[in-house]
Amino acid sequence: MKRAIEQLQDDFLSSEQVIASQHVMGLDTQLIRDQTYFMVLLDGTLAGCGGWSWRATLYGGDTSVVDREPEALDPAKDAARVRAMYTDPAFVRRGVGRMILTLCEEAARTASFGKTEMMATMAGVPLYEACGYAPIERVTSAPINGVTVPLVRMGKIL
Numbered sequence: 838m839k840r841a842i843e844q845l846q847d848d849f850l851s852s853e854q855v856i857a858s859q860h861v862m863g864l865d866t867q868l869i870r871d872q873t874y875f876m877v878l879l880d881g882t883l884a885g886c887g888g889w890s891w892r893a894t895l896y897g898g899d900t901s902v903v904d905r906e907p908e909a910l911d912p913a914k915d916a917a918r919v920r921a922m923y924t925d926p927a928f929v930r931r932g933v934g935r936m937i938l939t940l941c942e943e944a945a946r947t948a949s950f951g952k953t954e955m956m957a958t959m960a961g962v963p964l965y966e967a968c969g970y971a972p973i974e975r976v977t978s979a980p981i982n983g984v985t986v987p988l989v990r991m992g993k994i995l
């Protein structure tokens with residue numbers, strides 16, 4: 838996760854924004870406790886991770902500046918969340934992200950959700966677009982040491 842954040846965002850953010858992004862990204866251990874987080878092993882090595890959630894929190898990790906919203910979503914009207922997608926730089930463009938996203942969508946569908954959403958980093962946008970997501974809203978993070986990070990809320994009808 839740390840390597841993905843540090844090495845895979847250079848084409849999309851300034852170096853100051855990459856550093857600031859550490860405060861809006863990262864592991865949310867609630868996803869592990871909920872058992873809604875996937876890890877993909879390739880050749881016995883952890884190649885990537887990512888998950889989904891039936892909780893309202895849209896993005897951010899345990900140590901992020903983003904508010905936690907643990908309340909349950911309503912599958913009849915709300916979009917399940919896609920959360921914390923990271924591929925190890927040594928394994929990019931081998932379909933790991935796409936595989937995890939598919940697993941998340943299948944799990945959300947099984948839990949009766951009809952749509953999914955995420956708050957995408959700029960580095961995540963190409964993957965999500967390739968998987969059928971459309972932008973909903975462009976936002977910026979709160980300033981972190983004076984630096985804001987661009988983000989885009991994206992969604993898909995399952």
Ligand SMILES: CC(C)(COP(=O)(O)OP(=O)(O)OC[C@H]1O[C@@H](n2cnc3c(N)ncnc32)[C@H](O)[C@@H]1OP(=O)(O)O)[C@@H](O)C(=O)NCCC(=O)NCCS
Nearest residue numbers: 841923924929930931932933934935958960961963964967
């Ligand atoms: C976003 C991320 C998870 C993608 O992981 P990945 O395993 O390399 O993605 P995939 O191999 O499944 O890519 C599937 C498709 O998405 C698109 N895509 C993925 N990364 C891309 C990139 N850097 N540039 C352009 N298109 C890209 C392509 O269409 C790709 O298909 P192709 O390789 O056949 O052309 C990874 O780049 C990452 O960890 N980034 C840093 C952390 C981050 O920002 N995560 C998103 C949080 S919202």
